[in-house]
Amino acid sequence: MQILHVEGLTKYFGGLAAVSGVDFTVEEGEILGLIGPNGAGKTTLFNLISGTLVPNAGKVLFKGEKISGLKPYVICRKGLVRTFQSCKIFPEMSVFQNVLLGALFGAPENIAWKQAADVAEEAIAFVGLSAFHDLPAGSLTLVNQKRVEVARALATEPELLMLDEMMAGLNPTEVGEAMELVKRIRDRGITIIMIEHVMKAIMNICGRIIVLDHGKKIAEGTPEEISTSKTVIEIYLGE
Amino acid sequence: MKQSKRIAKYILPVVIVLLVALMAVVPFFTDPYKVVFLRTILMFVILTLSWSLFSGTTGYTSLATAAFYGAGLYTTAYLGEKLPLPLMVVCGGITAFALALLMGAITLRLKGIYFAIFTLSSVELIKQVLHWYEINIVGVRGHYVTRVNDVTVYYVLLVITVLLVLTIYLIKRSRYGLALNSIGSCEEAAAHIGINVVGLKILAYAISSFFIGMAGAIMATGMLYIDSYVAFDLNYSFFPTLMAIFGGLGNILGPLVGAAVFTYLREILITKYSYHYMLIFGTVMVLTILYLPSGLIGLAQNIWKKLTTPAPTKGLKTEGGKHADTSC
Numbered sequence: 001m002q003i004l005h006v007e008g009l010t011k012y013f014g015g016l017a018a019v020s021g022v023d024f025t026v027e028e029g030e031i032l033g034l035i036g037p038n039g040a041g042k043t044t045l046f047n048l049i050s051g052t053l054v055p056n057a058g059k060v061l062f063k064g065e066k067i068s069g070l071k072p073y074v075i076c077r078k079g080l081v082r083t084f085q086s087c088k089i090f091p092e093m094s095v096f097q098n099v100l101l102g103a104l105f106g107a108p109e110n111i112a113w114k115q116a117a118d119v120a121e122e123a124i125a126f127v128g129l130s131a132f133h134d135l136p137a138g139s140l141t142l143v144n145q146k147r148v149e150v151a152r153a154l155a156t157e158p159e160l161l162m163l164d165e166m167m168a169g170l171n172p173t174e175v176g177e178a179m180e181l182v183k184r185i186r187d188r189g190i191t192i193i194m195i196e197h198v199m200k201a202i203m204n205i206c207g208r209i210i211v212l213d214h215g216k217k218i219a220e221g222t223p224e225e226i227s228t229s230k231t232v233i234e235i236y237l238g239e
Numbered sequence: 240m241k242q243s244k245r246i247a248k249y250i251l252p253v254v255i256v257l258l259v260a261l262m263a264v265v266p267f268f269t270d271p272y273k274v275v276f277l278r279t280i281l282m283f284v285i286l287t288l289s290w291s292l293f294s295g296t297t298g299y300t301s302l303a304t305a306a307f308y309g310a311g312l313y314t315t316a317y318l319g320e321k322l323p324l325p326l327m328v329v330c331g332g333i334t335a336f337a338l339a340l341l342m343g344a345i346t347l348r349l350k351g352i353y354f355a356i357f358t359l360s361s362v363e364l365i366k367q368v369l370h371w372y373e374i375n376i377v378g379v380r381g382h383y384v385t386r387v388n389d390v391t392v393y394y395v396l397l398v399i400t401v402l403l404v405l406t407i408y409l410i411k412r413s414r415y416g417l418a419l420n421s422i423g424s425c426e427e428a429a430a431h432i433g434i435n436v437v438g439l440k441i442l443a444y445a446i447s448s449f450f451i452g453m454a455g456a457i458m459a460t461g462m463l464y465i466d467s468y469v470a471f472d473l474n475y476s477f478f479p480t481l482m483a484i485f486g487g488l489g490n491i492l493g494p495l496v497g498a499a500v501f502t503y504l505r506e507i508l509i510t511k512y513s514y515h516y517m518l519i520f521g522t523v524m525v526l527t528i529l530y531l532p533s534g535l536i537g538l539a540q541n542i543w544k545k546l547t548t549p550a551p552t553k554g555l556k557t558e559g560g561k562h563a564d565t566s567c
Binding site for chain 1: 414417418420421424425427428429430431432433434435436437
């Protein structure tokens with residue numbers, strides 16, 4: 001079943017088309033990779049889907065319902081949540097408070113504090129941060145801050161999770177752990193779109209990959225198809 | 240450590256109850272001048288606490304306190320004779336609440352310095368529009384106010400202060416208090432985890448202004464005559480902001496202590512050193528900002544920490560925000 005359908009999505013910054021006529025669909029339960037050189041429009045695409053930006057043309061359907069033009073908090077409550085490329089946590093709040101906020105406000109309906117606390121605890125345990133429960137999130141290392149962000153997103157109980165460069169800046173061991181985490185999230189029944197530059201991760205865990213360049217979708221396919229595609233190799237390595 | 244924390248939990252409510260009780264009986268034992276002086280302190284406490292309820296948590300520096308205060312003053316000037324005192328005070332609050340809703344809806348999409356400047360200019364705008372209206376349409380500048388005795392004003396302010404402290408306490412304990420803090424911490428992230436940031440900001444702004452308006456409504460009865468220049472004096476915008484910084488942002492005690500000490504200091508300086516008052520005052524402010532970035536309360540906390548922890552604690556340091564490698 002299609003969970004997300006993007007059609008002719010276009011966004012101009014001044015005269016520049018940051019995203020131009022992008023179409024794609026996401027099937028429920030898959031991990032979709034989104035790659036492309038810097039400035040290709042990957043994060044802009046995320047911004048358009050999550051409601052940070054309003055598209056100039058095109059539309060986004062989430063579970064068959066049009067969500068483009070809605071405010072980010074509404075989209076989140078519908079079950080579509082994202083993380084940020086430059087990790088955005090609440091540094092002076094405890095890890096628990098960070099995640100609790102997601103549970104309190106991100107769910108489709110208002111939930112009681114006690115219930116939200118349970119959801120938050122579960123999400124913190126799931127990403128493996130129970131030991132840091134009461135520490136200010138800002139005092140954690142980068143990899144753990146990213147986990148806080150993921151836990152906070154999970155606490156909103158999403159159906160579709162968009163991860164923006166979750167593995168950037170991590171060492172090889174941490175990348176391995178992050179890949180494990182992404183798979184475990186998918187196993188919870190959450191569909192994932194991930195922007196990533198770490199090719200090893202993308203090729204290993206994504207079922208399907210979309211390649212963006214200059215705001216346009218230039219290729220789409222399985223990891224094998226993408227890694228052998230002539231256009232993709234040209235873009236990444238030059239002609 | 241744990242036990243001292245548990246005791247500290249009970250100390251604060253007890254101290255507050257004792258303080259309120261003391262404040263309630265003070266007028267029976269002191270001279271009228273002191274009551275008027277305490278009245279001024281309470282007024283600034285309300286303004287400062289209200290200001291920090293919104294600006295202290297969300298990080299949006301509002302300089303429109305004078306607009307809400309003036310709205311309260313003017314409500315009394317025009318409705319004072321027609322309404323009983325409690326109703327009049329509430330009306331002042333409602334006027335300010337409505338004004339804040341309107342201003343919030345227009346301005347809270349602005350960020351940082353733009354928001355501060357817009358709120359500042361709104362005070363001036365309202366002042367000039369009212370002035371024009373009175374001169375050209377009404378034909379009379381300003382309005383007489385029916386006086387209420389100082390002790391009554393004092394008690395009304397005390398009640399407003401108690402209600403305000405209670406409101407802040409309840410908000411801080413609730414999910415909305417946490418959400419307001421998250422807006423101050425990283426608004427973009429807050430918006431993406433399901434928090435209606437614009438709605439929440441506007442509501443918090445209006446609630447804080449409600450109390451400012453009530454303070455204005457009752458303070459008007461201590462004046463004989465009000466015109467737009469008296470009512471919308473920009474000092475009512477600047478002082479609460481300065482007082483909150485002076486006392487320390489971040490918790491409820493800072494603005495409270497800041498407003499009280501600041502008002503007291505100002506009174507002493509004005510009466511004893513009326514020529515050098517601004518000079519001394521400015522120096523104190525500069526020194527505060529330079530050396531006490533977390534205000535009087537921050538200073539007190541540091542001293543308390545040094546007294547209660549004899550040896551430097553080893554291990555993980557957990558000071559918030561220090562190592563944050565985030566974009567917010």
